[in-house]
Amino acid sequence: xxxxxxxxxxxxxxxxxxxxxxxxxxxxxxxxxxxxxxxxxxxxxxxxxxxxxxxxxxxxxxxxxxxxxxxxxxxxxxxxxxxxxxxxxxxxxxxxxxxxxxxxxxxxxxxxxxxxxxxxxxxxxxxxxxxxxxxxxxxxxxxxxxxxxxxxxxxxxxxxxxxxxxxxxxxxxxxxxxxxxxxxxxxxxxxxxxxxxxxxxxxxxxxxxxxxxxxxxxxxxxxxx
Numbered sequence: 066x067x068x069x070x071x072x073x074x075x076x077x078x079x080x081x082x083x084x085x086x087x088x089x090x091x092x093x094x095x096x097x098x099x100x101x102x103x104x105x106x107x108x109x110x111x112x113x114x115x116x117x118x119x120x121x122x123x124x125x126x127x128x129x130x131x132x133x134x135x136x137x138x139x140x141x142x143x144x145x146x147x148x149x150x151x152x153x154x155x156x157x158x159x160x161x162x163x164x165x166x167x168x169x170x171x172x173x174x175x176x177x178x179x180x181x182x183x184x185x186x187x188x189x190x191x192x193x194x195x196x197x198x199x200x201x202x203x204x205x206x207x208x209x210x211x212x213x214x215x216x217x218x219x220x221x222x223x224x225x226x227x228x229x230x231x232x233x234x235x236x237x238x239x240x241x242x243x244x245x246x247x248x249x250x251x252x253x254x255x256x257x258x259x260x261x262x263x264x265x266x267x268x269x270x271x272x273x274x275x276x277x278x279x280x281x282x283x284x285x286x287x288x289x290x
Contacts, residue, residue: 086281088120088128088234094273096136101263102155102250103140105147108239110272112139116163118275125174125182130191134163138269140250155261157251159198161269165220167191177228177279184227189240191220199248203256216246220271232279239272 095110104111114136121129138159142150173185194217201212222240229235249267254260 086122086279088118088122088277088279090118090275090277092116092118092132092134092238092271092273092275094238094271096138096269096271098138098140098249098267098269100140100247100250100265100267101252101261102157103142103145103150105145107241107268108270108272110270112137114271114273116271116275118277120169120277125176126171128169128171129166130169130189131166132164132191134161134165134271136161136163136271138249159249159251161249162196163193163218165191165193165218167220175226177232177234184225186223186225189220189222189224189238191222193218193220193242195244195246197246197249198251200251200253200256200259203258207258209251209256209259214246214248216244216248218242218244218269222271226275229276234277234279236275236277237273238275240270242269242271244268 093115096112096114097110099105099107114134116132116134118130118132123129138161141156142153145151167190169187169189171185171187174182175185176182194215196213196215198211199214200209202210204210220240220242222238224236224238226234226236244267247263247266249269251259252261252263
């Protein structure tokens, strides 16, 4: 009985240690949109954006991740290779706020307090809420008054991260967002001038680098040397 109690105590202590491993930092990079306006290249950033990132490490392979981002999505028919879009000549800029939560999964064990587990590729899967502009009223031909709207997107990403110095880590990442709206480019059948007859929802991408600081008591699983 005493041995089982000791095992249970060790599990509780281990859980407490794991709960104190945190990462916080920032992500900067470029965004690009794919939809009914402009280019259709999936990775071709054309506007800067940034995020505040927080991670809660469950173990050396899995971390819960949250981020708060702000950026603008741009689309310009003049930059498209499609002759119909070039002739249309529409251009938009939509300021977007995004809050995302999800899981970051490391291909290899990752632990900055160890000697040999300090870099790994990873995949990212999140669910995000978006706040964006959408046309509300046409005040004169081609001139619109806007309001804010919300929708959901599913970010899926791939990255690589490594220790830089001490508790500081660096990562490079590219992520793709499928959204549940076709209106990020102001497309709507409410106004004839904005009816692009699109049949699929919009995508946007976020590509860049991040720097994070790890804090909290070293994890119980760490192989310290």
